[in-house]
Amino acid sequence: MSRRQALSPRLRAVLLTLACIAPGQGAMADTDERAPAEELKVTYVANEGFLLESGGRKVLVDALFGDYPLYIAIPDEVRSQVVEARGPFADVDLLLASHHHADHFDARAVVTHLLANPKATFVSTPQAVAKVREQKGYEKVSERVRGVYPMEGTRASFPELGLEVLNLHHGRDRKPLVENLGLLFRVGAFKVLQVGDTQLTRQELAATGLDMDGIDLAMVPDWLLIYDDWKGMVESIVRPKYLAAIHLQADYGPKDFERIRQASPQAVFFEKTMETRVFSK
Template sequence: MEKQLFALIFVCLGLYQTRAQEVQIQYMANQGVWIKSQDKQILIDAVFDKEFEFLDVLPKTELELLDDAKPNYNEIDLILATHLHGDHFHPILTGNHLRANPKTEFFGPLETFSVFQQKFEGFQEISNRVHTDSLQLHQTSAYSLNEIKVEAFRLAHFGTHPWNKAENYAYLIHLNGKKILHVGDSNLNIENISKLNLAERKIDVAILPYWQIGSSERMDLIETYIGAKLLLIAHIPLENFADAQQDITQLGYQNAKALTQQFEIIILD
């Protein structure tokens, strides 16, 4: 009987440890994700309102909950914005959330910080929890934000002028032994990503924009210079939702999943 009881306790402890170490990535909208562990929650590029008709956005009911930091958005530890464009960041929504939730911190590039400061009237109330850095192109730096380790990489934004002039940061999140990379709207060309030695970091998941994966040459670059175990493809135009997964598979990606279903959860364990 004692042996059976001990075995049961051991199994229960094992299940608890598994759940404690589990990391979830929940798709929100466009390129926004919600990363969760047992005790930490991070939103990346998820706090924004409608900017472009051809991209998805959270329903108004969810935006209101997020704005007011009401359940299930009342335990967010960190909000990250990769850059200032309105399909990734909204200063008033973000500011309202920080004001409603005194534990939440924010980090973004310097020009994103400046827009936040200019457009959110209550900025002084939350300024001690709003953080930034001025990284030069291809420069990296590491931070501890609300006890979460984050590495930021300055990478060129894809596209032509003026889009490519945006200060765009990629983030590498370290959480429960997992490494999750979110590249924002980075141009995934060899000049941009070959300088960072990302493949050496043994990344578990990379969240990449749909716009930047569409050729066998680009696939080779991603596999060589990022080398993540799983690719989550986001920033997909609404008109491409239905065929996105098939298109990605036909390109030859073996480890890539299209993010098109709002609130879908991917479990990393």
């Protein structure tokens, strides 16, 4: 067995992460290189916002949003690149928003990006799309905007986008209803799950069939990892190869990160905007 073969997938991901941080590389370092098909490059924008790249494909999820005091905000210089489809955020293929809350989505930013990037398609909930339709310039991008909210227990499939969408509730008793999507999408050879702000029970998660999807990376809010009602359920039911804790509060410190480590040793998390990790297939 070669040395490369002997490395565990988790250790290989760590080594690849370290290797991609070049000496003197700034937070806004730009590159035209896209991650090869056997690697998934994940760049943190803020909160639940990420850019994912592999095999010449780019997906931007929950990254077009404005300021929200409780959670990490996007620095102005990064936000301008995200919104205007510049730098690493140029040529994104798919824009996704799990729901319409202001820490995940901004309608003006979505339309601005679509106007600047004619190859992108935006998919979100009908609640989010209703806000997009109100924006100036929407008529120029309307054919690339899709709203979907499937019935619970079903999926909406967009094969041409490499996307399946699930209805994962944001709290069963929440009033008014907040439409929240589970986003299951392909980036190159990788299958990624991002669940928005779901508060599914263990039984509800088991009923989704996500355990049969062979998910490479699951991106879930930290409460699904650290609180007793949910602790361990993603790891035992979905069984992703890799797991990322997201939606971390802006005031989190070492004790908070250690709590995540103790609750879910498998999970990785991102602390700084434009921090990048590379995962292997």
